[in-house]
Amino acid sequence: MGKLRFAIALAAAKLSVIALKITKRNGTNFPGVVAIRICPDFLKYINRPEKIIAVTGTNGKTTVSNLLRDVLAQAGKTVLNNGLGSNIASGIATCLISGVNIFNVEKYKAAVLEVDERSALRIFPYVKPDWMIVTNLSRDSIMRNAHPEYIRKILEDNIPPETKLILNADDLLSAGIAPKNERVYFGIEKMEGDAQESVNLINDMQICPRCHTKLKYEYVRYSSIGKAYCPRCDFRSPEYDYAAYNVDVRSMSMDIRTGDESEHFSLMNEGTFNIYNQVTVITAMHELGYSLSEIKGFMSKVDIVKTRYNVTERGDRTVTMLLSKDKNAYAGSRVFEYIASQPGDKEVILMMNCLGDVKHWSENTCWLYDCDFEFLNGHGIKHIIVTGPREKDYKLRLLMAGVPEDIISACEKETDAPGLLRLFENDNIYILYGTDSIALAGKVKAGVIAAIGEEGTK
Amino acid sequence: MRVEVLFPEIANLYGELGNIKYLEKSVPDIYVKETSVNEKPAFLDSNEESFDLVYMGTMSESSQLLVMEKLAPYREEIISSIENGQRILVTGNALEIFGKSISDDTGEKQQCLGIFDFHTERKMMKRFNSLYLGKYGDIDVAGYKSQFTHSFYDDGSLKPLFMTERGPGFNPDVKEEGIRYKNFMATYVIGPLFIINPPLMTAILKEAGIEAEPAFKDAAMDAYRSRIAEYGNPKTGFYY
Numbered sequence: 001m002g003k004l005r006f007a008i009a010l011a012a013a014k015l016s017v018i019a020l021k022i023t024k025r026n027g028t029n030f031p032g033v034v035a036i037r038i039c040p041d042f043l044k045y046i047n048r049p050e051k052i053i054a055v056t057g058t059n060g061k062t063t064v065s066n067l068l069r070d071v072l073a074q075a076g077k078t079v080l081n082n083g084l085g086s087n088i089a090s091g092i093a094t095c096l097i098s099g100v101n102i103f104n105v106e107k108y109k110a111a112v113l114e115v116d117e118r119s120a121l122r123i124f125p126y127v128k129p130d131w132m133i134v135t136n137l138s139r140d141s142i143m144r145n146a147h148p149e150y151i152r153k154i155l156e157d158n159i160p161p162e163t164k165l166i167l168n169a170d171d172l173l174s175a176g177i178a179p180k181n182e183r184v185y186f187g188i189e190k191m192e193g194d195a196q197e198s199v200n201l202i203n204d205m206q207i208c209p210r211c212h213t214k215l216k217y218e219y220v221r222y223s224s225i226g227k228a229y230c231p232r233c234d235f236r237s238p239e240y241d242y243a244a245y246n247v248d249v250r251s252m253s254m255d256i257r258t259g260d261e262s263e264h265f266s267l268m269n270e271g272t273f274n275i276y277n278q279v280t281v282i283t284a285m286h287e288l289g290y291s292l293s294e295i296k297g298f299m300s301k302v303d304i305v306k307t308r309y310n311v312t313e314r315g316d317r318t319v320t321m322l323l324s325k326d327k328n329a330y331a332g333s334r335v336f337e338y339i340a341s342q343p344g345d346k347e348v349i350l351m352m353n354c355l356g357d358v359k360h361w362s363e364n365t366c367w368l369y370d371c372d373f374e375f376l377n378g379h380g381i382k383h384i385i386v387t388g389p390r391e392k393d394y395k396l397r398l399l400m401a402g403v404p405e406d407i408i409s410a411c412e413k414e415t416d417a418p419g420l421l422r423l424f425e426n427d428n429i430y431i432l433y434g435t436d437s438i439a440l441a442g443k444v445k446a447g448v449i450a451a452i453g454e455e456g457t458k
Numbered sequence: 459m460r461v462e463v464l465f466p467e468i469a470n471l472y473g474e475l476g477n478i479k480y481l482e483k484s485v486p487d488i489y490v491k492e493t494s495v496n497e498k499p500a501f502l503d504s505n506e507e508s509f510d511l512v513y514m515g516t517m518s519e520s521s522q523l524l525v526m527e528k529l530a531p532y533r534e535e536i537i538s539s540i541e542n543g544q545r546i547l548v549t550g551n552a553l554e555i556f557g558k559s560i561s562d563d564t565g566e567k568q569q570c571l572g573i574f575d576f577h578t579e580r581k582m583m584k585r586f587n588s589l590y591l592g593k594y595g596d597i598d599v600a601g602y603k604s605q606f607t608h609s610f611y612d613d614g615s616l617k618p619l620f621m622t623e624r625g626p627g628f629n630p631d632v633k634e635e636g637i638r639y640k641n642f643m644a645t646y647v648i649g650p651l652f653i654i655n656p657p658l659m660t661a662i663l664k665e666a667g668i669e670a671e672p673a674f675k676d677a678a679m680d681a682y683r684s685r686i687a688e689y690g691n692p693k694t695g696f697y698y
Contacts, residue, residue: 143587146604149518149520150519201475206467206468207494212495212524357698361694361697362589364589366473366604367472367473368650369472369649370472392677392680393681396677396678396681399673399674400480400653
């Protein structure tokens with residue numbers, strides 16, 4: 001009965017794929033939704049590639065998954081990948097459906113699958129990865145993800161025992177996951193700018209998990225990302241199997257060492273989180289059997305996808321769109337820190353409101369007090385516009401962060417924000433938007449470009 | 459004003475330390491002592507000057523176990539301190555530590571400090587998310603709840619901290635929310651409770667004999683009034 005139901009589900013899903021193509025609606029997980037609705041254990045029956053690499057974690061999994069797919073393509077390996085779809089069970093099902101024909105015959109030898117952390121319990125009972133990359137674990141949506149320990153427990157309860165783990169030694173929240181599984185660790189040795197005390201509001205590894213003594217850090221980059229040790233017992237961060245060293249953002253280069261092998265790499269992006277993403281992919285590729293020298297060659301031909309970041313120049317001004325995942329304090333802090341690190345005078349439009357929440361209830365704003373708005377105080381930031389349904393909460397949070405009231409402007413409607421710009425000479429304008437306000441952010445950007453144009457004609 | 463924050467390294471899951479920062483910006487001459495989990499709470503130390511407020515925020519489930527283990531040796535001293543009128547505010551699941559037990563849907567049952575006569579039931583695969591609107595006396599209180607648990611009064615004499623207008627109380631079946639016993643205050647409302655509710659903070663300070671204006675009063679009251687109106691609007695959904 002199960003197999004018959006599966007065959008019907010696969011046929012229906014394949015038909016839905018054709019229907020979506022006719023209606024030009026690609027990139028949805030609808031076929032997977034159809035398949036799982038007809039056959040709840042669809043993932044049990046669908047054939048899949050011989051080798052599966054799963055990528056999960058709170059931040060960076062999309063970047064790592066896409067980059068790994070692209071680097072493998074340079075190595076001549078076309079892999080099945082859910083980069084265009086979703087990372088929950090129905091998205092994984094949609095991806096696997098695209099990898100088989102109507103008779104469930106597999107077309108690919110390998111898959112790189114981005115997997116939502118919470119969906120592990122619906123995916124891993126059936127789809128058992130050979131390797132699993134955990135980029136990191138950090139605070140995320142309070143409503144959905146609660147806290148990192150909760151997500152770690154979900155993963156630990158569902159990671160198959162035979163899966164080899166690729167883990168970030170610099171993130172103690174994820175480094176100790178599923179301790180019985182075989183594993184390798186990657187990390188980045190001391191970098192310029194590292195501190196010994198975290199300055200961030202989120203710091204979820206402050207005490208030793210064994211004796212609860214306050215941990216010390218040989219170096220820490222943000223939150224609890226770094227190399228820690230307990231001054232009282234023998235607990236410490238794992239040693240690196242893959243170590244990045246000589247990381248230099250001026251020359252945009254780093255070295256990677258594993259065993260007796262080492263290689264010089266160009267950095268694909270100067271952001272620390274993206275350096276971690278690159279080191280993660282190098283580690284995964286080496287685990288797949290490629291030498292560091294080969295990986296360097298493949299990597300030189302690909303780029304990190306820049307959909308979350310784009311800059312437009314208008315005369316002496318720049319307009320930068322930055323995705324700052326709504327209700328995610330950790331991601332917001334990285335974005336604020338990045339803006340603070342950039343040179344020049346700046347204006348910032350904050351519009352990362354969760355528009356989905358507005359339709360159904362009201363956004364939970366606890367995250368504002370986990371997020372380092374303090375990075376927006378000073379650092380050349382001369383004007384901040386708060387807008388959208390939570391404009392008043394943003395304003396209060398900025399005041400709490402020490403931002404002077406006279407440099408804060410507010411408007412309820414996002415598209416009114418460009419009209420409030422002060423447009424300094426050599427201004428750098430940043431528009432921070434959430435995952436469900438991409439289209440609206442585009443309108444705001446158009447308004448900003450128009451405002452710059454009008455100002456130029458005065 | 460003297461404030462003790464218990465275990466800020468683990469009891470600050472949803473921006474709760476923002477409450478303390480808001481107190482620091484609102485109250486002149488404030489002293490804040492942060493007590494780590496390996497230390498005895500200072501408010502129990504007879505050699506310490508007394509504290510006007512002791513605060514503890516939300517934490518992970520494993521941190522709850524750790525805090526219970528650390529506080530258990532001081533159970534009698536904590537009871538005595540509460541009876542003597544120590545002002546304590548605990549928010550989110552920190553309140554569960556003061557009840558009788560936490561039962562998991564796996565059948566496991568964790569004994570807690572047993573200071574107050576209520577128990578907690580936990581479902582780790584069910585997250586209860588909601589907005590909250592209630593009253594502290596005649597003061598409107600707004601906030602958020604996001605939890606795996608509900609608690610149940612086992613003794614009808616326990617008094618709540620808030621009376622619920624919209625959203626769940628101590629559990630979805632009751633309007634009473636939290637606990638008020640002498641100056642011990644507990645609520646499931648998480649995060650920046652004082653920042654979102656400046657009148658509540660002012661009232662609690664006044665009870666402690668401290669007169670203070672909320673910091674950034676205009677902006678804070680503007681946000682507060684908007685939120686109360688929004689939550690009071692029947693069109694605003696309350697459950698996620």
